[in-house]
Amino acid sequence: MKDIEPKELGKYLWIKEKISEIFRRYGFQMMEPSTIENLETLEAKCGPEIREEIYWFKDKAGRSLGLRFDLTVGMTRMVANRYDLPEPIKLCAIAGMWRYDEPQFARYRFFHQWDAEIYGSIEPEADAEVISLSMDILENVGLKEYEVRISNRKLIEGFLRLLGINSTEKLESAFRIIDKITKIPKEEIVKKFLELNFMEFVISKILEFTSIRGKLNEAIEEIPRDLLKNDLCKKGYEELLGLIEVLEAFDKIDKCILDLSIVRGIGYYDGIVFEAYDKGGEDIGAILGGGRYDRLCKILGKKDMPATGVAGGIERMMISLERLGSLKSISQVPEVFLAAVDDSSRRKLWKIVNELRKEGIATDFDLKRRSLKKQMEYANSLGIRYVAIIGPKEIEKGIIRLKDMSKHEENELSFEEFKKKILKSRHS
Amino acid sequence: MKDIEPKELGKYLWIKEKISEIFRRYGFQMMEPSTIENLETLEAKCGPEIREEIYWFKDKAGRSLGLRFDLTVGMTRMVANRYDLPEPIKLCAIAGMWRYDEPQFARYRFFHQWDAEIYGSIEPEADAEVISLSMDILENVGLKEYEVRISNRKLIEGFLRLLGINSTEKLESAFRIIDKITKIPKEEIVKKFLELNFMEFVISKILEFTSIRGKLNEAIEEIPRDLLKNDLCKKGYEELLGLIEVLEAFDKIDKCILDLSIVRGIGYYDGIVFEAYDKGGEDIGAILGGGRYDRLCKILGKKDMPATGVAGGIERMMISLERLGSLKSISQVPEVFLAAVDDSSRRKLWKIVNELRKEGIATDFDLKRRSLKKQMEYANSLGIRYVAIIGPKEIEKGIIRLKDMSKHEENELSFEEFKKKILKSRHS
Numbered sequence: 001m002k003d004i005e006p007k008e009l010g011k012y013l014w015i016k017e018k019i020s021e022i023f024r025r026y027g028f029q030m031m032e033p034s035t036i037e038n039l040e041t042l043e044a045k046c047g048p049e050i051r052e053e054i055y056w057f058k059d060k061a062g063r064s065l066g067l068r069f070d071l072t073v074g075m076t077r078m079v080a081n082r083y084d085l086p087e088p089i090k091l092c093a094i095a096g097m098w099r100y101d102e103p104q105f106a107r108y109r110f111f112h113q114w115d116a117e118i119y120g121s122i123e124p125e126a127d128a129e130v131i132s133l134s135m136d137i138l139e140n141v142g143l144k145e146y147e148v149r150i151s152n153r154k155l156i157e158g159f160l161r162l163l164g165i166n167s168t169e170k171l172e173s174a175f176r177i178i179d180k181i182t183k184i185p186k187e188e189i190v191k192k193f194l195e196l197n198f199m200e201f202v203i204s205k206i207l208e209f210t211s212i213r214g215k216l217n218e219a220i221e222e223i224p225r226d227l228l229k230n231d232l233c234k235k236g237y238e239e240l241l242g243l244i245e246v247l248e249a250f251d252k253i254d255k256c257i258l259d260l261s262i263v264r265g266i267g268y269y270d271g272i273v274f275e276a277y278d279k280g281g282e283d284i285g286a287i288l289g290g291g292r293y294d295r296l297c298k299i300l301g302k303k304d305m306p307a308t309g310v311a312g313g314i315e316r317m318m319i320s321l322e323r324l325g326s327l328k329s330i331s332q333v334p335e336v337f338l339a340a341v342d343d344s345s346r347r348k349l350w351k352i353v354n355e356l357r358k359e360g361i362a363t364d365f366d367l368k369r370r371s372l373k374k375q376m377e378y379a380n381s382l383g384i385r386y387v388a389i390i391g392p393k394e395i396e397k398g399i400i401r402l403k404d405m406s407k408h409e410e411n412e413l414s415f416e417e418f419k420k421k422i423l424k425s426r427h428s
Numbered sequence: 429m430k431d432i433e434p435k436e437l438g439k440y441l442w443i444k445e446k447i448s449e450i451f452r453r454y455g456f457q458m459m460e461p462s463t464i465e466n467l468e469t470l471e472a473k474c475g476p477e478i479r480e481e482i483y484w485f486k487d488k489a490g491r492s493l494g495l496r497f498d499l500t501v502g503m504t505r506m507v508a509n510r511y512d513l514p515e516p517i518k519l520c521a522i523a524g525m526w527r528y529d530e531p532q533f534a535r536y537r538f539f540h541q542w543d544a545e546i547y548g549s550i551e552p553e554a555d556a557e558v559i560s561l562s563m564d565i566l567e568n569v570g571l572k573e574y575e576v577r578i579s580n581r582k583l584i585e586g587f588l589r590l591l592g593i594n595s596t597e598k599l600e601s602a603f604r605i606i607d608k609i610t611k612i613p614k615e616e617i618v619k620k621f622l623e624l625n626f627m628e629f630v631i632s633k634i635l636e637f638t639s640i641r642g643k644l645n646e647a648i649e650e651i652p653r654d655l656l657k658n659d660l661c662k663k664g665y666e667e668l669l670g671l672i673e674v675l676e677a678f679d680k681i682d683k684c685i686l687d688l689s690i691v692r693g694i695g696y697y698d699g700i701v702f703e704a705y706d707k708g709g710e711d712i713g714a715i716l717g718g719g720r721y722d723r724l725c726k727i728l729g730k731k732d733m734p735a736t737g738v739a740g741g742i743e744r745m746m747i748s749l750e751r752l753g754s755l756k757s758i759s760q761v762p763e764v765f766l767a768a769v770d771d772s773s774r775r776k777l778w779k780i781v782n783e784l785r786k787e788g789i790a791t792d793f794d795l796k797r798r799s800l801k802k803q804m805e806y807a808n809s810l811g812i813r814y815v816a817i818i819g820p821k822e823i824e825k826g827i828i829r830l831k832d833m834s835k836h837e838e839n840e841l842s843f844e845e846f847k848k849k850i851l852k853s854r855h856s
Contacts, residue, residue: 001464003506006457006519013458025785027762027792029434030441035524035538036429036483055464057485060528078431086809088795091434096463100488110463121795125778129795136785249778334455350553350677357453357564364455367516367549367557381514 001110010332011318012112016094018141019114026133028092028116033074039064044299045073045268055098067098071115072311073300079119080301087120087305090129094314105284108315117309119297124242127272127292130310131243132250134276134288141317142326145279146287149259150216150243153269153291155223155236156260159209162230163202170196172267178210181261210261217244219258239272268293272308281320288312335422337379338365341372341391349390352400352415361422380405386422429538438760439746440540444522446569447542454561456520456544461502467492472727473501473696483526495526499543500739501728507547508729515548515733518557522742533712536743545737547725552670555700555720558738559671560678562704562716569745570754573707574715577687578644578671581697581719583651583664584688587637590658591630598624600695606638609689638689645672647686667700696721700736709748716740763850765807766793769800769819777818780828780843789850808833814850 004012023030039056056066068074071093079089094114101107116133118126131148138146153175160174177192186207193203212222220240227233240258247253264273271292278287290310297305321327336356340349349365356363364384366375372389379387389401400418403410413421432440451458467484484494496502499521507517522542529535544561546554559576566574581603588602605620614635621631640650648668655661668686675681692701699720706715718738725733749755764784768777777793784791792812794803800817807815817829828846831838841849 001462003462003502004460005506006459009459010457021788024760024790025788027790029438029760031434031437032432034429034431035526055485055487057483059483074431078433086806090792098463118795123795123797125793125795125797132782245775246778249775250782251779332452332457347673347677350674351679354560354678360449360453362452362455364518365553367546367551367553369551369553378514 002108006332008318010330011321011327012314014327014330015141015314015317015321016114019094019137022133022136022140023092023116025136026090026116026129028090028133030092030094031075031078032093032095033068033071033078035068036065037068037074037077039066041077041300042066042069042073045296046266053099053101055100069097069099070311071095071097071113072117072296072309075115075117076119076296076307077300080297080303080305083303088126089119090116091119092116112314113311114314115309115311117307119305119307121308122294122306124239124272125246126306126308127239127243128246128250128252130290130308131247131256131274132252134274134290134310134312135252135255137312138276138278138287141321142324143278143287143317143320146276147255147257147279148274148276149257149262150240150272150274151258151260151262152236152240152272153263154232154239154271155227156210156263158230158232158234158236159227160206161232162227163205165198165202174198174206175263175267176265178206178261178263179265181207181210212258212260214258215253216240216256216258217248217253220244236271243272264289264291268296268299270294274310276312278320280323281316284316284319287316287320331383333383333385334362334364335384335426336361336363336386336388337375337382337384338363338388338390339372339375339379340366341389341394343369344392345390345395348395352388352390355415356419356422359419359423361419376403385425388418430536434760436746438758439749439755440742442755442758443569443742443745443749444542447522447565450561450564450568451520451544453564454518454544454557456518456561458520458522459503459506460521460523461496461499461506463496464493465496465502465505467494469505469728470494470497470501473724474694481527481529483528497525497527498739499523499525499541500545500724500737503543503545504547504724504735505728508725508731508733511731516554517547518544519547520544540742541739542742543737543739545735547733547735549736550722550734552667552700553674554734554736555667555671556674556678556680558718558736559675559684559702560680562702562718562738562740563680563683565740566704566706566715569749570752571706571715571745571748574704575683575685575707576702576704577685577690578668578700578702579686579688579690580664580668580700581691582660582667582699583655584638584691586658586660586662586664587655588634589660590655591633593626593630602626602634603691603695604693606634606689606691607693609635609638640686640688642686643681644668644684644686645676645681648672664699671700692717692719696724696727698722702738704740706748708751709744712744712747715744715748759811761811761813762790762792763812763854764789764791764814764816765803765810765812766791766816766818767800767803767807768794769817769822771797772820773818773823776823780816780818783843784847784850787847787851789847813853816846 043050054066054069059065075091096110096112098110165174173196181189228237262273262275269291273291275286275289288310292308294306297303338349338353340346353363353365385406387403394401399412402413471478482494482497487493503519524538524540526538601624609617690701690703697719701719703714703717716738720736722734725731766777766781768774781791781793813834815831822829827840830841
C-alpha cells in the first residue's frame with residue numbers, strides 16, 4: 001500500500017479544510033468511526049459478498065474483524081445503538097478506508113472519503129440539507145461546473161411494480177441494471193434485462209421512463225400523472241416536490257437535474273437518491289452520491305431511525321481539481337532558506353531562524369554545514385523561493401542579503417524589511 | 429475499537445492544527461506513511477516479539493501484513509528506499525496507529541501520534557531542530573510547564589563499556605533497566621541488575637552516574653572528565669556540547685535538563701536522546717520523546733542515512749490539556765439555531781439559513797417540523813447559544829427575535845445586527 005507523500009498530502013489537507021468549513025457552516029459535527037469493525041457489522045450493509053472486497057482477519061481472541069470500507073456503516077452503527085443523542089443527529093467525517101481491490105485508475109486500496117449523514121428526520125428538509133451541503137462543498141473546492149442528478153427510489157420501485165416486477169430479487173436486479181444505463185451501451189442493458197426474462201415491452205417502458213431528464217423543477221412535469229395512483233409512486237413524487245421547495249429557498253435549484261436513471265447501485269436506498277458529476281470528469285464517475293436509507297439503522301442497531309446522507313471520494317475530487325489546475329500552487333515548501341556564508345556566521349543565523357519562526361514564517365536552514373554553493377543547490381532543489389544569505393559582511397552591516405530565486409533578484413534588506421517582504425509574498 | 433465522537437475529535441483537530449502550525453514554521457513537510465506494512469518491515473525495528481503487540485494477518489495473496497504501530501518505521505522505510513529526495517529530508521506526520529494491547533489508562537488500541545524526523549544530517553543542528561520543534565509544539569498547545577530531559581546514548585554506552593559491560597545483549601539489558609530508573613523503586617532496579625549478574629560496585633557506579641541531573645548547560649560539568657578518554661564517551665559529550673550551542677541560539681536552553689537516566693527503551697537509538705514531561709502529568713509518562721538513530725535506515729532500506737526525530741502521543745497530550753482545562757471551550761456545536769414559529773414561516777427561515785451560511789456562520793435549523801417548544805429544547809440539548817425565532821410577526825416587521833440561551837436575554841434585531849452579534853460573540 002502506498003505512502004501519501006508531502007505533495008499529495010498537502011492537496012488532501014487543502015481539500016479537507018475546504019470541505020470541513022462547509023460542514024461547520026451546516027452544523028454537522030465531525031467524528032471518526034472505528035477503523036476496525038466486527039465482520040458481521042460490515043456484512044450487514046452489503047451482504048457477505050463484501051468479504052471478497054475488504055481486508056478482514058481474525059484477531060488473537062478469534063473474533064472476525066474487518067477494516068472499514070466506508071464511513072456510513074460505522075456512523076450508522078454508532079448512532080443506531082445510542083439513546084442519548086438528541087435527534088436529528090447531524091454527523092460528518094473525512095477519513096481513510098480500505099478495499100481489497102485490484103488498484104486501477106481512480107481506485108486505490110487505501111483511499112479517503114468525506115461523508116455527512118442526518119439521522120432522525122423524514123422531512124425533505126433533511127434531503128435538501130445534504131444536497132445543498134454537497135453543492136456548497138463542490139463550490140468551495142472550486143468545482144463549479146457540475147450537475148446534481150436526482151431521482152427517487154420509491155418512484156422507480158412503484159413504476160417497476162406497476163409493470164409487474166414485484167419480487168425483492170427482481171427489483172434489486174432491475175435497480176442494478178438501471179444504475180448502469182448511462183455507463184454501458186444500450187444493447188448491453190437490453191441484454192441484461194432479457195437475461196432476467198423481462199419482456200420486451202417492459203424493457204422499453206423502463207428505458208423510456210428512466211430517460212426522463214431535465215431541470216428538476218421542470219422535468220418533474222414529465223412524470224406521467226397516472227402513475228400517482230400508485231401509493232409508492234405518489235410518495236416518491238411528493239418527496240421530490242418537497243425537496244424542490246427547500247432547494248429553491250436555498251437558491252440551489254439551478255444545478256439540480258431530474259434524472260430517473262439514477263438509482264444508486266447499493267440495495268439499501270429507499271427514497272431520494274442523487275449523484276453529482278463534474279463536467280470535466282464524467283470518466284471518473286460520480287464525484288459524490290447519496291440519498292435516503294430509512295431502513296439501515298435497524299439493521300445495524302437497536303434503534304429504528306430514518307436517515308439520509310452523502311459521501312464523496314477525496315481522490316476522485318483531487319483528479320478533477322488537478323485537471324482544472326487548481327491545486328498547482330499548493331505546497332508545503334518552506335518560505336525561506338537561510339544560508340550561511342561560513343561557519344562563523346552560523347550562530348547568528350540560528351538566532352535569525354528562531355526570530356523568523358516566532359513570526360510565523362516557514363523557515364529552513366542548513367543542517368549539514370555545507371558550502372554556500374551546496375546550500376543554494378539544496379534550497380533550489382526543494383523549490384524554496386527566498387534564500388537569505390548570512391555572512392560576516394551581512395552581520396557587520398546588520399542586513400540580510402535576500403535572493404528571490406523565482407525572479408533571480410538580489411536585495412540587501414533590514415530584518416524588518418526582510419520579514420515584510422516574505423509575509424507580503426504569501427498573498428501574491 | 430472505539431469511535432472518536434465529535435467532542436473528542438474536536439479536541440484532536442484543535443491539537444493537530446496547533447502542532448501542524450509549528451511543523452510548518454520549521455519547514456517539515458507532512459506525509460502519511462502506509463497504514464499497512466509488510467510484517468517483516470514492522471519486525472525490523474523491534475524484533476519479532478512485536479507480533480504479539482500488533483494487528484497482523486495474511487492477505488488473500490498469502491503475504492503477512494500488519495497495521496502500523498508507529499509512524500517512524502513507515503517514514504524511515506520510505507526515505508531509505510528513495511534516491512530522489514534532496515538531503516536532509518524533513519518529514520512529519522500526525523496520524524492514527526494500532527496496537528493489540530490490553531486497553532488501559534492513556535493507552536488505547538487505536539491512538540494518534542505526531543512525529544517529525546530529519547534524515548541525512550549528523551550535525552547537532554538536526555537534534556536541536558527536533559528538540560526546539562518539540563518545545564514550540566508544547567508551548568503552542570499551551571503546555572508551558574514542562575521540562576525536556578536530555579542524555580546521550582554514546583556517553584552512557586561508553587560508560588558501561590568502561591565498566592566492562594561489552595556484549596550487545598548485556599548493553600541492551602542495561603539500557604532497558606536504566607530506562608526504568610525513574611519509574612520503579614530503586615530496590616527493584618538493583619534486583620534487576622543483580623539478576624543480570626552485575627557486580628554490586630558496578631550497579632552503584634551506574635546508579636551514581638545516571639543520577640547526574642541539572643540544567644543542561646550547567647550539569648554537563650558534572651560528567652567526570654576522565655571518561656572523555658573513552659572515544660565513545662567523548663563523542664557523546666561533544667554531541668551534547670554541540671546541542672547546547674544551538675539550543676542557546678534558539679533561546680531554548682532554559683527548560684532543557686541533562687538527565688543521564690534517559691536512554692529510551694527501544695534498542696535502535698544511538699546518540700542524543702530526550703523525553704519531555706509535563707509537570708502536571710508525570711503519571712502518564714513522557715509527553716514526547718525522541719533521539720538520534722543513525723542505523724535504522726540501513727535496516728529498513730537500501731540507503732545508509734543518519735536520522736534524528738521525535739514523536740508524541742496525541743491522547744496523552746489531550747489528558748494533560750484536559751487537566752489544565754484548556755480544551756473546555758472547544759466545541760463543534762453550531763453558532764445559531766433558527767426556530768420556526770409555524771409552518772408558514774419555514775420558507776422564509778430556509779432563506780435566512782442560506783444567507784447565514786454564506787456569511788460563514790454555523791447555522792442549524794429544524795429538520796423535523798416540530799413545535800417551537802420542541803425546537804427550543806433541541807437547540808438547548810445540543811448546547812447552541814443563540815436561537816433565532818422566525819414567525820409571521822417577525823417576518824412582517826422584517827426583524828429577527830434572538831435569544832441568547834447563555835444569558836437568558838431576548839432581543840429584536842435587524843438581519844445585519846443579528847449577523848454582527850453572532851460574529852462578535854465568536855471572539856468573546
